[in-house]
Structure formats: C-alpha cells, structure tokens
Amino acid sequence: MRTRGTAFYAQLAFTLVVCAFLIVPVALSVTAGVTVNFFQGVRSGLTLRWVQEVWRLYSETIALSMMIALACLAANLVVGVPAAYVLAKRRTWLTRLIEELLVVPVAIPGLATALGLILAYGTFGGFRTSWTFILVGHVLFTLPFMVRAVLAVLSSIDLRTLEEGAASLGASFRQRFTGVVLPNCRSGILAGSLMVVTLSMGEFNMTWMLHTPLTKTLPVGLADSYASMRLEIGSAYTVVFLFMIIPLLVAMQLISRPRTAAVPQEPAVAFTAAAPEPGA
Amino acid sequence: MTSIRLERCAKTFADGTRAVEPLDLEIRGGETVVFLGPSGCGKTTTLRLIAGLEAPDPGGRVLFDDVDVTEVPIERRNVGMVFQSYALFPNMTVEDNIAYGLKVRRAPARARVDDMLTMMHIGELRRRRVDQLSGGQKQRVALARALAVQPRVLLLDEPLTALDAKLRDGLRIEIDGLLRRLGMTAVYVTHDQAEAMSLGDRIVVMSRGRVAQVGRPRDIYFAPANRFVADFVGTMNALKGVARDGHLELPGGRLPWRGARAGEVEILFRPESVTIVDAARAQLTGRVLTSFFLGDRTRVVVEGVGATPLIVETTERREFAPGHAVHLALDTDAMLTLDR
Amino acid sequence: MARLVAVGAGGPAGVAAYAAIVQEPRYLRAVLSTVVLAATVTAATLLIAGVAGVFLQRNRFPGRSVLVAMLTFPLAFPGVVVGFMVIMLAGRQGLIGDVTRLLTGTKLVFAYSMAGLFLGYLYFSIPRVILTIMAAAEKLDPRLEEAARSLGASPWRVVRDVIVPGLTPAILSAGAICFATSMGAFGTAFTLATEIEVLPMTIYTEFTLRANFATAAALSVVLGLITWLALGLARTAAGSSAAAAA
DSSP states (O other), X not given: OOOOOHHHHHHHHHHXXXXXXXHHHHHHHHHHHTBSOTXXXXXXXXXXXXXXXXXXXXXXXXXXXXXXXXXXXXHHHHHHHHHHHHHHHOOSHHHHHHHHHTTHHHHSOHHHHHHHHXXXXXXXXXXXXXXXXXXXXXXXXXXXXXXXXHHHHHHHTTHHHHHHHHHHTTOOHHHHIIIIXXXXXXXXXXXXXXXHHHHHHHOOHHHHHHOOTXXXXXXXXXXXXXXXXXXXXXXXXXXXXHHHHHHHXXXXXHHHHHHHHHOOXXXXXXHXXXXXXXXX | OOOEEEEEEEEEOTTSOEXXXXXXXXXXXXXXXXXXXXXXXXXXXXXXXXXXXXXOOTTOEEEETTEEOTTSOGGGTXXXXXXXXXXXXXXXXXXXXXXXXXXXXXXXXXXXXXXXXXXXXXXXXXXOBGGGSOHHHXXXXXXXXXXXXXXXXXXXXXXXXXXXXXXXXXXXXXHHHHHXXXXXXXXXXXXXXXXXXXXXXXXXXXXXXXEEEEEOHHHHHHSOSSHHHHHHSSOOEEEEEEEETTEXXXXXXXEEOOOSOOEEEEEEEOGGXXXXXXXXXXXXXXXXXXXXXXSSXXXXXXXXXXXXXXXXXXXXXXXXXXXXXXXXXXXXXXXXXXXX | OHHHHHHXXXXXXXXXXXXXXXXXXXXXXXXXXXXXXXXXXXXXXXXXXXXXXXXXXXXXXXXXXXXXXXXXXXXXXXXXXXXXHXXXXXXXXXXXXXXXXXXXXXXXXXXXXXXXHHHHHHHHHHHHHHHHHHHHHHHSOHHHHHHHHHTTOOHHHHIIIIIHHHHHHHHHHHHHHXXXXXXXXXXXXXXXXXXXXXXXXXXXXXXXXXXXXXXXXXXXXXXXXXXXXXXXXXHHHHHHHHHHHO
C-alpha cells in the first residue's frame, strides 16, 4: 500500500461525518436525559431526576415489554426451531413455498399486519384487551427471523450425513434431534433468539395499533412521552431503552462474528439482509 | 524489449513482517526469469514490486530500461499481469475482457482482439461469459487480455497452479512457445521446479525473502550454491564420510576422493548419478528399505550406506524386495560438496 | 392477510375503496410522495453507505472497529427513537437550530417537514446498508482490481468497471430492503409527522381518527403490493446479476 493519499483522508472524513450524523443525536439525547434543563444546557446541572420520573411513569411499560419479549422468544423456540428443521430436512414444493413466504413480513408493513389482526380478531373482546393480542402480533413478526437464522445454519452443515451417522450408531429420532441437530444449530438458535428479543423490545408499528391504554409497551410509552412530556423525560426514557438493548446488540455482534468467519459461504450477507427491521 | 532492474528493493508490511530482504536483480530485455521458491519466500511480493502493486521500502528502486519507475503506479507502468485465479471480469464477455485494456486507453480494439483470439486459439469463445469457461480456457483468455495491450513486460503469478496436471503440461509448452516467439521480457513466479526448469532462461531461487541463487536451470540443478537450493530443486542424496588417503570412507563402502579436504566431509548427489551394479563392481553396498514402481522407472530407497537412506532410480525391470542387498556405483564427477 | 384484502373490497363502498385511492387526490398524493421519498432515501443511502462501507472494508487504521461499531449501533432503534433523534438534531431545541441561530441569527428547524422525515429514514437505513455493503466488499476478489489496474484503468475506472459490478447483487438487495422499510416506516413518521402525508400516516389516520376501515385496508394492500413488487424485482435482478458474476 502506498502512503495514504488525499483520497483516503477524504473518504475517512466522509465516513466520520456519517458516523457523527448517527451518533451525535444519541449523545445529545443521553445528555438531555441527565440535564436539569436542556434548554439552558449542561450548565444547569446534572440530575437523575428525569430517570426517576420515567421509572415512576413508565415502569409498567418496561415490565410488559420484557414479558412480551420473553414470551415471544419462548413461542419462537417452540414453533420456529422445529419449523426450520422440517424446512431444512424436507425439500418439497411446499417447503420451498413456505421459505419464499418467509420474506413476506419484510414486505408487508407492520401497520398492515396489525390492521389485518384487528379486523380478523379484534371483536373477541377479552383477547383484544389482553397483552396476548400484542404477543400474537410480535410472534407473527419475529417468527420468520428465527426460522431463517436457524435455517441458515442448518443448510450450512450437512444435516443429512450427520443424522445418518447418528442413526448408524443406533440413535433414535429423539436422540438424534436433541443430541445432534440442536447442538449443531445452537449458534443459529442463539442469533435468532437475540434478534427476536431485540425486535420484540423495539417493535412499534404494529404494537401502536394493537395496544390498549392498559397494554402499553416500551416503544409505545416512548412515543407517548415524545408527544406529551418535556424533552428531558423523553431523553431519559430513550437512555433507559438504550441501556436495555445495548447488551443484546453487543451479544449479537459477538456471536455473528465467528459464524461469518467459520462459514465463508453466504451467511454474512444473509445475516444482515435478515437483520432486524425495527426502523420502520 | 524492456530490461528491469531492482536496486536494494525490500518490502516490509504494515504488520512488521519482512517479506523481501534488500534485493538487487537485473532482468535483461527479452529474457524469461522464473522466481522459484516455497510459499512465503517472497517471490510473489517481488513480482508485485515489479508490477507496481507494492511499493518498495524507502531506498529501494525499480527501473525499467534504466528509468526509475518506483513512483509510477501500476496503471501507467504498462505491464501485463496473469494471476493464478485468472481474475477475469465476471461482468464482461471473453471479448470484452480482452478488449478492456485497449478501451481504457481509448485505442482501437477490434482487430487486436481478433489477433489475440486467434493466437490463443479461443476464437469460438469470443461471446462466452466468463463463468462458462473451463480453467484452461480462462487462463488463455487472461493471457490474451494481458498481451492485448502490448505490455513492456509480462508478469505471471503461478498461472498454471490452479489447473490439473495434464492441462498444466499442455499450457506450459504453449506459454513457452509464446514467450520465445514474442521475445518479450517475462517474469514468472512458481513453486513448481519442473515449470521453472522448462520455462526459465534464468531461475531466481528464493528463500525467506532472500535470493538463494540466480542462474541458468542447468547451473541451479547441477551446481546448487547452497544446501537450500540443493534440497529444494530436485531430489538430492547426502552422505557423510571421512576423507583419507584419496578415499572417502563411508559405512557402506568407500569412494575415490580427489578433494583437497581431509577429515569429515559431506557429499551430495542426484539419484540419477547412482547406478545399481553387480557385486563385483560395487563401490557401496546397502539394503532395500522399500521401493516404488513408477512405470518408466523404479525408485529404490536404500539403507545402510550412510546415516540416512539414499534414493536411487533405475530403469531395471526387476523387483526390489525389502531387505535384499543392493550394490551401487557412483558417478564421481557428479558428486558435489558444499562449503559451510 | 386475505382478510385485509377482503375488508378493503367489502367495505361500505366495495371495490370502490380501491378506486377511491386512484380518484381521491389526497390518497394518490400520499402514495406518490411516499414512493418518491422512499426512492430518494434509497438512492442517498446506497451512495453514502456504499462509499463508507467500501472504505471501511478496504482500509485498516486505528479506531476502525470503533467506527464500525458506532455506525451499526443504531441498527436496532425502533422508528420512534429514530424520530426522536431527528428531533434532537433538527427539532425546536435541536442542534442544527442552535448552530444556525449562532451563525445566521435565524433558527433552522426542519424536523417536522419532509426534510426531517428524509433525515430520519436515512438514519435507520444507513447502518443496515453499510453492513451489507461491507460483507459484500469483503468477498470481492482484490485480484480483479489489480488486473484492471495492470491494464491501465484509473481508480475511477476500477470503481466503475470492477467494484460497482461486483457489489451489484448486494446493492440491489440492500436497496430493495431499504426501499421496503422506508415505504412502511411508521414510527419515525408518527413521531415527526405533524404535517406530512406519507402512506403509513394516511392509513393510520383513516383507521383511527376517521374509522374508515375499508380505505385503510385498501391503502395497506396498496402499500404491501408496492413493497412486495420492489423486493421481487430486486430479487430477480440480483439473481440474474449474481448468476453473471458467479
């Protein structure tokens, strides 16, 4: 490599500007969340008052979001992992069709899914007002991500040979599934799980339509605070949210790295292409 | 015909590894020079220094026809490059690949592309996509592409390594003919000594970033300058013995010794310098350890002559059973000793 | 989903709900402005993320991994948070407002306009596209660039003839997902949009405030169709270019 020319520094500067665009508002909002009066600036002093305020006003949304995220994960593990296994194992026109349909949630905006759900089941009174109504939406939304994450790993290992090997040694179907299949797609399950939890925690589009005053999740609370509370409270709430998802993000980064290194084929792109779509 | 000169060219990478120690080398115009060595010896880095893909450490200079081109980037050095992985542009047809260098120069391409297609016998592939070609075809296209711009020098980085053995032989003969016909200065990197022997006017044997020996193929083979070259190029037998009174005493017999040195000496010789003889004419005697029938000849591994087994080759048709005695005579003119 | 299509068609006005979208200028305008906005965001994101992604993949320098981490950190922000970030930047108490007031005396506030929405969509699109581009750039064969340069290609020609064609499948798929996400982005629009008619907002307003279920459903179906079409087109295009690049 030659000594770095102007092209290098121009691109570096450009990248830094992009990075600033993404990070500066986060920094501002963290600052605002712990500042006495953001309008006056940090000079007005630092305080944890806003964070406490958030806790008082919105702790229920945080608890509900966590509960839904975990329930959503459980449902994904029970339904998604076996589904991925079946999809990987049997290659028929039906499984191929289902695999194609897995991109649908990306294509159909959450808003539309929510409308569909309300129009279809909204009339069952008790169900409509319960948090399980939101859960159903979240599971619908996240399931494809789990299935695809597990499927990606399953199709990168030679599942058939592994299973035939285990069978030749006398393992029953159940022993094969728990002793060979599950351990080998552990990284996929882990990646999928983290993604499911992150997605569920941040899901707004659908939840906003599905929620009732008694079933508010964290992002719904966020929107509410942005609209009706002072900037400092909104900021403090955002900080709380960031603290909750950062560990998930870090974990996701950590496990995605060795996987892309170990499986040079497709996963890197497939993984990011299948990455969460919470931005919407 | 462009000559190339490297002056004190060293290359240290960003992580601190020294790929090439300071190196001086002169390549004459029209000459084919082969860089030969094991992987990681610095041969490819040296080629990339000539190409302009790497810059030498400060103080090093690359000269084409005595003009310093060290600061000239590769796109203006006018070199043709052929890579092991072909590096054909997948988004272009065969024709477009060959024409690329001409188009970049805004030079008329049509007639030249026709010539190249004919020269490399790939006229019928003209409109094919790159992924529809076999390995051998790809390398022909890559050669045509590199030659189309009439480069000053042709640089080939293990161009045959990715091909299977039979194809490799065919294309090697073709490349050899091409280089002789075009009379172009060419630098060829390989780890395959047979390739190096048959293609090179001169061979530069490299080891750990240094030049181990430069010479014509015959010099390299028959008069290796050091132990590394002796071991890396071809098969070499080594025997340690004691020189005394015009003889060299070995565990398995004795040989006439005309060398000046007395005391402990090590001699080196190629398998083909040894002949299997009957007991009456034997200079050395050992036992068959194992043997490999190779079709045209048999390779016999003989123990008991020296500390390490000897490798002997013979065209005799009989079998050599392990444990049987073998009698050997050595062509003493072909015997080598290395100082150090 | 089928239910949604049926409700769209089976409402009080029947299939008329779909016809209304074409006839009623307000709906049509919302559809068009959403498509234009999503397309602009996609183009801008691809350009920005393309430059930054290739740069980050190609160069090793101290602090690079921190930079990558920061650029991909907002990946998991929900739309509402992204909207809030735009408010922090360009809102009434935002940074840009403060800076412009210091410089020119007038406060520049554009968070609640189309420009603010554009910024917000850019915000959540860049991290994802950068990741895809980086992964794709990693797989480009550096020998191809070297070959092009040895044949005399300038750095710009190398970008045009080697790097961009090599990245095409990734650009197409990342672009399609970026477009689809921007089409359906509701959270950001919801946080910001006081005066902007983009499709998700129109659907929301029709449904909640006007209880116009049929129109909301019909608009949702249109929205879904457009995004699905974009994804499908990109898949086909990426498929054929990937085949050519194989």
